Amino acid sequence: MxxxxxxxxxxxxxxxxxxxxxxxxxxxxxxxxxxxxxxxxxxxxxxxxxxxxxxxxxxxxxxxxxxxxxxxxxxxxxxxxxxxxxxxxxxxxxxxxxxxxxxxxxxxxxxxxxxxxxxxxxxxxxxxxxxxxxxxxxxxxxxxxxxxxxxxxxxxKVLADVGLLGMPNAGKSTFITAVSNARPKIADYPFTTLHPNLGVVRVGPEQSFVVADIPGLIEGASEGAGLGHQFLRHLQRTRLLLHIVDVAPFDEAVDPVAQAKAIVNELKKYDQQLYNKPRWLVLNKLDMVPSEEREARVKDFVKRFKWKGPVFEISALTREGCEPLIHAIFRHVQSEQRTENEPVEVDPRFAGDAAA
Structure with a gap:
C-alpha cells in the first residue's frame, strides 16, 4: 500500500x-x-x-x-x-x-x-x-x-520511542529487522526504504518499545535533497535517536566521519528541537572490519567526530552487540516514561489555588 x-x-x-x-x-x-x-x-x-x-x-x-x-x-x-x-x-x-x-x-x-x-x-x-x-x-x-x-x-507523525538516523545503506533496515518484528525491504542499493517502518522490540514479558526507521538522509536533505527530509517529522515524537553509521563503506574514498557530520548538520537545519533530543552513536557493520583493527577504527572515528555521548559497536547482520544496545534503550525509555509521569510539585502557598 x-x-x-x-x-x-x-x-x-x-x-x-x-x-x-x-x-x-x-x-x-x-x-x-x-x-x-x-x-x-x-x-x-x-x-x-x-x-x-x-x-x-x-x-x-x-x-x-x-x-x-x-x-x-x-x-x-x-x-x-x-x-x-x-x-x-x-x-x-x-x-x-x-x-x-x-x-x-x-x-x-x-x-x-x-x-x-x-x-x-x-x-x-x-x-x-x-x-x-x-x-x-x-x-x-x-x-x-x-x-x-x-x-x-x-x-x-508516527508514535515511536526510538528513531533511527543515518545515511542510505547505513544498515538501519537491517538493524530494525534484527531487533524487532518489522520486515522492511533490504537491498544493496541506496534508498531501499521509501517510507517509515515501525517495529516493536520485545525485551521481556510485557516489556517492549517501538522503533521507527525512516529513509536515509543525505547532505542537503533540509533543502529537499533525497527522501529523508519528507519523513523527519516522524522522529519529532521519539524519546531517543540512534545515529547509525557504516564504519566499513565499500567505497574507500567515502569518509564515515564526514557523512556522520553531514547528518548532524541536516538535523540541526531542519529542527533545533529535534537536534537537541538525546542521541546515541551506533557504529554498524563491524563484522566487515578485521577484529584486530576494530578498536583502533572505533577510537579514530570517535576522536575525529568529537563525540562525547554514548557509543555502541554492533553488527546488525550478525546481531553482535545488539542485545546490550536494546537493553540500554529500554532502560532509557523507562526512565523517560517515569519522568513524564511524575506528579508536578506545587508550592504549598498555592496548593489551594491548584486544587481549585
Missing part, C-alpha cells in the same frame, strides 16, 4: 432540520392549538484513532465528507429525526489542523480515542415552542442552524 502521511479534506456536518408550523385538526376540537414539532439536529463528524491504520492514503482519494442533515419537524407534535453521524478512521498520531490558518485543532494520540471535529447544526423550533397564554395560535417557526464546515489538513 502506498504510504501517505499528509492529506487535505473538506468536512461538513449536517444542517439542522427546519421547525414546522401546524395546528391540530380533529373532529369536535375547533381550537386544537399548535402542534408543529422541532427539526432534528444535523449529523456530527467524528474522528477515531484506529491502531490498525498506518497511513492516510484513504483521504488522498476521498476528500469530501458530509454528514446527513436533520429531518424537518412535522405536525402532530412530531419532531424531526437527527441526521446520521459519520466517523472518520485515522491512524494514531494524526494531527488535524486548519488548512487555511495552519492552527492545530486536534491530535489523535491514544488508540480508540474519539473526538468531534464538526458539530451538526441544531434543529429549528416548531410553532409548538411559541405557544403561550397570550399567543394561543403562533405561526412562528425557525429554520435549522447550519452545521460546521471545515477545510482540514491531516498530518501523520
Amino acid at each position: 502506498k504510504f501517505v502521511d499528509e492529506a487535505f479534506i473538506d468536512i461538513a456536518a449536517g444542517d439542522g432540520g427546519n421547525g414546522c408550523v401546524s395546528f391540530r385538526h380533529e373532529k369536535y376540537k375547533e381550537f386544537g392549538g399548535p402542534n408543529g414539532g422541532d427539526g432534528g439536529r444535523g449529523g456530527h463528524v467524528f474522528a477515531v484513532a484506529d491502531p490498525n491504520l498506518n497511513t492516510l492514503v484513504d483521504y488522498r482519494y476521498s476528500r469530501r465528507h458530509e454528514a446527513k442533515r436533520g429531518e424537518h419537524g412535522m405536525g402532530s407534535d412530531m419532531f424531526g429525526a437527527a441526521g446520521a453521524d459519520i466517523t472518520l478512521k485515522m491512524p494514531v498520531g494524526t494531527i488535524i489542523s486548519d488548512a487555511e490558518t495552519g492552527e492545530v485543532l486536534y491530535e489523535l494520540l491514544t488508540p480508540g480515542e474519539v473526538i468531534t471535529i464538526a458539530k451538526g447544526g441544531d434543529g429549528g423550533f416548531g410553532n409548538l415552542r411559541f405557544k403561550s397564554a397570550i399567543n394561543r395560535a403562533p405561526r412562528q417557526k425557525t429554520p435549522g442552524w447550519p452545521g460546521e464546515k471545515k477545510n482540514l489538513k491531516l498530518e501523520l
